[in-house]
Amino acid sequence: MTNKTFLALAATLGLTGAALAQDDPIKAGFIYVGPIGDGGWTYQHDQGRLALEEEYGDRVETVYQESVPEGADAERAITQMALGGADIIFTTSFGYMDATNAVAEKFPDVKFEHATGFKRDHPNVSTYDARFYEGRAVLGTLAGHLTETNKIGYIGSFPIPENIQGINSAYLHAKEVNPDVEMVVTWAYTWFDPAKEADAARAMIDQGVDVILQHTDSTAPQAAAEEANANGGRVFTFGQASDMAEFKPEPRVASIIDNWAPYYIERVGAVMDGTWEQQASWGGMAEGEVVIGEITDAVPEEAKAAAEEMIANITDGSYHPFTGPINKQDGSEWLAEGEVAEDGELAGMDFYVEGITGDIPN
Incomplete structure (x- = not known):
């Protein structure tokens, strides 16, 4: 034919x-x-x-x-x-x-x-x-346990709700296990720029930060922490988006993996x-899209157990990372006791929670 x-x-x-x-x-x-x-x-x-x-x-x-x-x-x-x-x-x-x-x-x-x-x-x-805020809650819990200086750092990319959710979630859960914790936020204004990310990490370390989270894409903060530790420091980091396994067992002690x-x-x-x-x-975790990578032996057993319990509770729906009482940065009430944030509120989040210092840039 x-x-x-x-x-x-x-x-x-x-x-x-x-x-x-x-x-x-x-x-x-x-x-x-x-x-x-x-x-x-x-x-x-x-x-x-x-x-x-x-x-x-x-x-x-x-x-x-x-x-x-x-x-x-x-x-x-x-x-x-x-x-x-x-x-x-x-x-x-x-x-x-x-x-x-x-x-x-x-x-x-x-x-x-x-x-x-x-x-x-x-x-x-x-x-x-x-x-991602589900994973940040777990990392914040680990950070609160790990810090000895009571200063944890967060490298943000851009001040959009996705980043602000992560900062608030990490801080709230770090403070839950360590009431003395402070958070240092640095905005890199980039998703991927190893030089800027490394500079941000080094500046934080110079300020006494000993646990660093990031919402930027390169492994530069991990390398900066590794460099500090080689010179007698004690700095922990978490893999961002992927496992960043080459920095195990420390400084990278766990990770948030986007699947x-x-x-x-x-x-x-x-x-x-x-x-x-x-x-x-x-x-999120329930759908298998947010995964916590291996928690290494550099993490104390108590902290690892707390993180694993939180993973299980978020996955089965028995716990939501934004559950009241939670106040906004200015002290006004955001969520009452037992109240859970609605998705619409989270999608438009443009404020820090109480306890975080500094302003969110426009």
Whole structure:
């Protein structure tokens, strides 16, 4: 049968272009804010992409572009990926929000998934996030046990609710086990810049901080702590986004791991079977999206047991990290005794809790 005869027969039978191409793989694209070798955020998203390939084999084709700046460059990169035939595009940084929606309007047949954002201006745009604050509660508990100087540090990327949730959660749980604890917050104004991250960590160490958390993507703070410890210091750190296992057993004594694989597999599967719909997803420990990496033997048994109990309670839903009584920084009541924060409040969090000093920059 000639090609022309086959097409004529297909038309007679009423087959659509989609039916003719049903054996074509789904093309899934990924836009990354950092390099896939960053050891943190982008690395972990790329692990999710690889899990997608392993799950579906030749039924899926994946493409990615790394180190795409937020802003106009992002819109160009997303557009090129859509023009390149992507069926679904995951844009994996908060600052891609407007660019994602702008491109989605021009390509209504392409599905777009934006990580950590909240805008879904078009029916082909979904958002997805993880309840990182659950993991920060566990790390804060460990930090409160580990500090000897009573100073813990937090390197923030940008002053957006996602970061502020983490700072508040870590502080509240550190203070729960150590009422004398103070938190030093430094804003790096970057997701990935090893030099800035290292400088922030060193400055904290100079101020007496001996436990450092971070919401930035590189392993530079781990290396800075390792350097301090080699010179007689005692500084502990936690892996961010990925396990950062090369710094075990210390300074990295535990980690918060973002496991995006289940979400990517689910959403690409929905495109394959035609069930994809717009949604806003916010998974956490219960969904397997927030995982605490190995707690090393550098952590005292009492602290490890407290952390493991909290993991179990958050996972089974018997404990929420933002449960009152909790006051805002100015002393006004936010949550009464036993009251649990609603998701809408957390999604717009723009204040520190009582006890944290300093202002949140605009």
